Every structure is written in C-alpha cells, then in structure tokens.
Ligand code: BES
C-alpha cells in the first residue's frame with residue numbers, strides 16, 4: 001500500500017482540516033452552544049462527503065444531531081461501522097489554558113517533539129474521529145477500500161449518549177454491521193501500541209444534605225444544629241474504609257474476579273510508577289489495598305467526589321451555618337456490576353447513614369455498563385496485525401479506566417462487537433486545560449486504520465462468511 005506517501009503528501013491539509021473543526025466550540029453540556037453543535041455536525045457531514053461517502057445525512061434527535069454516512073461497495077462484503085463523537089467537554093477553567101481552547105495552536109512538547117495540536121477536543125474526540133475520515137479518503141483515492149463503511153458520529157457522548165440509544169433502537173437495519181471501530185481511547189505510549197479491551201461502567205449521582213430551612217448565624221446556632229457540610233463530609237468519608245475499600249453493602253457482590261494468570265499478564269504491560277507520579281505531580285499513589293496502580297484504575301470499581309459545594313465561598317470570612325450542602329459523586333464500575341443496581345445500593349446506603357438531624361436527597365444523573373472485548377476474535381486479530389504492520393510489533397491488550405457507555409448498547413441493539421483502537425496518550429490532558437493531540441499520533445492513526453480494514457476483510461472472508 002502507498003498509504004505513507006499519500007499521508008506525507010497531504011499531511012498539512014489533514015492538519016489544517018482538523019484545526020478548522022476544532023475551532024467550533026461544540027460543548028454538548030452547555031445549552032448555549034446548540035448552534036455550534038449544529039455547525040459542527042454540518043462540518044462533519046461536508047468532510048465525510050469530501051472523503052468519499054455516498055450518502056451522508058444529519059439525523060435529527062431529541063438532542064444534538066447524529067451524522068450518518070456510508071460507502072457501500074458490495075453487499076456481499078463485510079461492513080465496518082465507525083463510531084466517534086464531535087461534541088467536547090466544557091473547557092473550564094479557562095484561565096488555566098496557555099492558549100484559547102477553540103483557537104488551536106501547534107506547540108512542541110517533550111513527548112511530542114513533532115508538535116501537538118492544543119485545543120479542546122483535539123484528542124477527545126475530534127482528532128481521533130477525524131483520523132477515520134482521512135483514512136477513508138486514502139482508501140478511496142488509492143482504490144484500496146476493501147469493504148463497506150458506515151459512519152455514525154454523535155454529539156452527546158460527553159453527556160451520556162442519551163439520543164444515541166434511541167437512534168440505535170430505531171435504526172437497527174440502517175446501522176447493521178460486522179464490526180464497530182472506535183478511536184476514543186488511548187495507547188500505552190508511542191513505542192507501545194495497545195488495544196483497549198475493557199471500559200468501565202459508570203453511575204453518576206448528585207446528593208443534597210439539608211439541615212435548617214435557612215442559613216443560620218454560626219454563633220447563635222453553632223453547636224446545637226447539624227451543619228450540613230460537616231455531616232456531608234463525614235458521610236462521604238465513611239464511604240471508604242482504611243483499606244480504601246468502598247463500604248456500600250453489596251457494592252462488590254458482582255465484581256468480576258480476575259484469575260492470577262490474567263493479573264500477571266496485566267502486570268507485564270510497561271509501566272513506570274515514578275514517571276506516573278511525576279507527570280501528574282503527586283507525592284504518592286493512593287488506592288485500594290492489595291491492588292497495583294494499573295489494577296486500581298481499570299479492573300477495580302471506584303467512588304469519587306467530583307465536586308462539593310455549600311455555604312460561603314466568597315472573599316473573606318462569613319460566619320454561617322448553611323442550610324444545604326451538595327456533592328456530585330461518580331462510581332466507575334467493572335464488568336458484571338449493573339449500574340442501575342449500584343445506583344440503588346448507593347441511594348439506600350447513603351440515606352441510611354444520614355443522622356436524624358438532616359434530610360438527604362440522592363438524585364441519579366446517568367450511567368452505563370462496562371465492557372470487555374474478546375481477544376481471540378477476528379476483529380482483535382485484525383487490529384493487532386494493523387499495529388504490527390505500522391509499528392513493527394504486536395499491540396498490548398489494555399483495560400482502560402474510562403467509560404464509553406454506548407459500547408455495551410451496540411451489543412444490545414446491533415449485536416455488534418467493538419474494537420477500540422486508540423491513539424491518544426494519558427498525558428494529552430483530555431477533559432483538562434491544555435488538551436492536545438500529537439501530530440505524530442494523528443498521522444500514525446490515519447496510517448494504521450486502512451490496515452485494519454484490509455486484515456479484517458481478509459479474515460472475515462476466510463472464516464467461512
Ligand atoms: N473518550 C472518553 C473515554 C475514554 C478516554 C475511555 C480514554 C478510555 C480512555 C469519553 O469521551 C469520556 O470522556 N467518557 C466519559 C463518560 C461519559 C458518560 C461522560 C468518562 O469516561 O468520564
């Protein structure tokens with residue numbers, strides 16, 4: 001294949017096109033950006049058409065639209081469905097960005113001496129999604145598209161893919177495929193290509209603790225009335241024991257237990273604890289007793305406070321016992337844990353540990369199931385061979401700690417398996433200020449994807465389809 005030459009010739013344009021896409025602030029969580037989401041969907045549509053899709057449509061949903069496109073070359077050949085998302089996380093806190101989040105700049109970093117594009121969505125997921133659009137262009141321009149392709153690019157991933165579930169349920173025939181291909185995860189390092197074989201599930205809740213019906217003078221009432229912030233802090237602290245084990249009864253009942261062999265295999269993945277600590281500026285790691293850092297952030301469930309507020313947080317001091325305190329709590333779940341069941345367990349437990357002096361409310365937000373992919377499937381082999389062709393070595397299977405809840409629903413509605421070929425690095429700062437995506441990673445992704453199509457089609461046809 002002459003993929004490398006094509007990329008070399010067109011790489012500046014590939015970068016420029018991505019930069020244009022990154023300029024549109026498609027922040028799905030903020031209702032003020034509805035127009036920008038529509039603009040981004042339009043831009044994705046135009047780019048899919050330019051790359052060679054025959055039929056591209058913007059599918060209206062109750063939320064942000066889904067862009068669907070396809071290139072069907074022969075009904076008897078397999079079909080790859082590419083999934084990605086064009087929405088991004090809010091860029092806050094803005095003051096911590098070195099350049100404006102929607103005004104992309106290319107800067108060199110230690111890990112990215114070839115330069116990296118700094119912008120919200122550069123890696124998650126506009127950059128990684130766009131690799132697939134360019135890979136399609138390459139295959140079509142070089143007469144090397146070996147199978148059918150469908151694209152489904154949504155605009156609500158960062159807010160729970162609510163409309164996408166509805167879309168899957170009502171478009172099962174249109175979306176029929178033989179494998180789903182996603183680049184929305186990461187790789188271990190530039191030297192160590194990896195295939196993500198697991199994603200964690202999620203249960204996200206908001207809690208409210210109420211004590212007096214109004215804010216009180218902390219001298220007149222202090223000591224005699226429950227302070228909701230004190231109480232909430234104590235309740236939250238009690239959710240872990242001294243071994244950093246979660247104390248909610250039943251929480252671990254269904255947790256998948258990995259064999260010693262599997263844990264040994266996991267431990268073979270290259271990992272440097274000192275590097276890990278230095279990158280994020282921590283003095284020591286922290287987590288569940290009996291598990292390594294890599295296990296804690298992939299095969300074990302968690303409970304974390306994502307935000308906590310209440311009372312006076314302005315300048316200076318105000319003496320007050322607030323009426324209410326709040327927190328947002330996420331629980332990352334592992335295979336077999338049911339997110340609805342865990343949400344119920346949390347609610348029951350949290351309400352039961354509240355003292356009589358306060359009122360507690362637990363409001364579930366969203367959630368999703370975890371996912372593990374088989375590693376003996378033809379799609380896994382195809383991805384592995386593709387990495388081999390481009391990186392000269394096999395890919396390392398890696399369970400990720402992140403969540404893409406829609407992946408388990410692909411299996412439910414479309415009976416499809418998913419391959420997660422990620423090209424981002426943990427240091428790319430997704431969801432954080434100064435998110436970026438290495439030019440090298442972007443171009444390597446574009447180069448690797450066509451090999452996946454080639455190997456998948458070959459293996460598919462060989463295995464008596
Ligand atoms: N692309 C990420 C998930 C991810 C990143 C998985 C890196 C593995 C490695 C995705 O956009 C994301 O941020 N998902 C959310 C969940 C969603 C329901 C808001 C997450 O994991 O917090």
Ligand code: MN
Pocket residue numbers: 085124125157184
């Ligand atoms: Mn993503």
Ligand code: MN
Pocket residue numbers: 089124158430431
């Ligand atoms: Mn994300």
